[in-house]
Amino acid sequence: MKDKKAEPFYxxxxxxxxxxxxxxxLPIKDGVLKAVEGGIRQxxxxxxxxxxxxLKEEGLTKKNVVMCKAxxxxxxxxxxxxxxxxxxxxxxxxARVVIPISPLSFGCNIELEAIAEIK
Amino acid sequence: MKDKKAEPFYxxxxxxxxxxxxxxxLPIKDGVLKAVEGGIRQxxxxxxxxxxxxLKEEGLTKKNVVMCKAxxxxxxxxxxxxxxxxxxxxxxxxARVVIPISPLSFGCNIELEAIAEIK
Amino acid sequence: MKDKKAEPFYxxxxxxxxxxxxxxxLPIKDGVLKAVEGGIRQxxxxxxxxxxxxLKEEGLTKKNVVMCKAxxxxxxxxxxxxxxxxxxxxxxxxARVVIPISPLSFGCNIELEAIAEIK
Numbered sequence: 001m002k003d004k005k006a007e008p009f010y011x012x013x014x015x016x017x018x019x020x021x022x023x024x025x026l027p028i029k030d031g032v033l034k035a036v037e038g039g040i041r042q043x044x045x046x047x048x049x050x051x052x053x054x055l056k057e058e059g060l061t062k063k064n065v066v067m068c069k070a071x072x073x074x075x076x077x078x079x080x081x082x083x084x085x086x087x088x089x090x091x092x093x094x095a096r097v098v099i100p101i102s103p104l105s106f107g108c109n110i111e112l113e114a115i116a117e118i119k
Numbered sequence: 120m121k122d123k124k125a126e127p128f129y130x131x132x133x134x135x136x137x138x139x140x141x142x143x144x145l146p147i148k149d150g151v152l153k154a155v156e157g158g159i160r161q162x163x164x165x166x167x168x169x170x171x172x173x174l175k176e177e178g179l180t181k182k183n184v185v186m187c188k189a190x191x192x193x194x195x196x197x198x199x200x201x202x203x204x205x206x207x208x209x210x211x212x213x214a215r216v217v218i219p220i221s222p223l224s225f226g227c228n229i230e231l232e233a234i235a236e237i238k
Numbered sequence: 239m240k241d242k243k244a245e246p247f248y249x250x251x252x253x254x255x256x257x258x259x260x261x262x263x264l265p266i267k268d269g270v271l272k273a274v275e276g277g278i279r280q281x282x283x284x285x286x287x288x289x290x291x292x293l294k295e296e297g298l299t300k301k302n303v304v305m306c307k308a309x310x311x312x313x314x315x316x317x318x319x320x321x322x323x324x325x326x327x328x329x330x331x332x333a334r335v336v337i338p339i340s341p342l343s344f345g346c347n348i349e350l351e352a353i354a355e356i357k
Contacts, residue, residue, distance in 0.1 A: 010306075010334035013333055016257070021333040021353070023305075024334065093130045096129035102221060105316065117135045186259040188351075205247045208247075213252055214249055214251055219340035
């Protein structure tokens with residue numbers, strides 16, 4: 001098991017066997033605990049970017065992503081999220097679950113979890 | 120990685136190594152974006168059937184299912200869901216998580232996610 | 239696949255390949271369907287203890303845990319949960335997702351799901 005201990009309470013990701021388990025990504029950047037400006041579309045872009053940056057640390061790309069789970073605070077965000085998501089992934093289509101949840105902290109309306117394969 | 124690209128934005132499932140990651144299944148059928156009639160019991164049957172049909176495409180059965188996650192829009196549905204679930208799986212008992220969530224689209228009250236093993 | 243059939247409708251955990259998939263743990267003990275007393279901190283301790291007991295059955299420790307998902311019924315519980323969680327895991331830092339959800343049964347305010355590796 002290879003973990004990355006940048007965060008105080010959890011690893012941004014852990015590698016076990018051929019799989020990379022990526023922690024829940026919030027739409028924040030530069031370590032500031034506040035959702036990025038611009039509504040759900042910008043928030044969706046940010047969580048995908050945060051995931052992408054973690055993949056890059058291991059030399060992976062979005063094509064390594066096997067499954068994504070998007071937790072959104074209202075199902076009304078589905079369409080905007082979906083457009084940003086489709087544009088990000090293009091021809092690569094991981095398995096996916098979209099789950100409407102209760103309010104998040106910091107004005108966040110989306111959280112993204114992912115599993116990628118390493119090979 | 121082997122994915123199945125019938126859906127526009129995601130794959131119904133992706134196979135990585137020995138595992139089959141199945142996308143969130145809603146209680147809809149024939150491509151109609153509306154929950155099936157009959158309340159939570161019929162909806163539970165439908166999501167299990169949709170999962171089953173994906174397993175079949177890979178020559179698998181319910182006995183290959185390792186873990187199921189059922190997202191329900193009210194914990195009051197637990198008992199009815201559970202009866203349908205127990206009847207479907209019989210002696211095979213995957214690991215399971217039941218998670219109450221916020222409202223889904225299309226009158227759906229349940230979404231089902233699963234991981235199966237291929238061997 | 240090796241499952242453990244102590245529960246009527248699901249296995250507390252299932253082992254597939256090198257991975258142990260642990261079912262959603264509620265903050266209950268001794269089979270009593272009622273959340274333990276003492277608020278979110280005691281509840282967090284209990285779900286971690288329940289997970290730990292399942293790991294022990296397979297001769298594993300908390301260091302085998304690859305990913306934890308904590309479902310909490312209000313994001314306001316994050317800080318208390320986090321302190322208990324950090325104390326439990328110490329230097330070992332699994333990937334993690336914290337997901338605010340709708341009300342659970344039995345006065346429970348937290349549910350914990352985990353994946354561990356066996357090696």
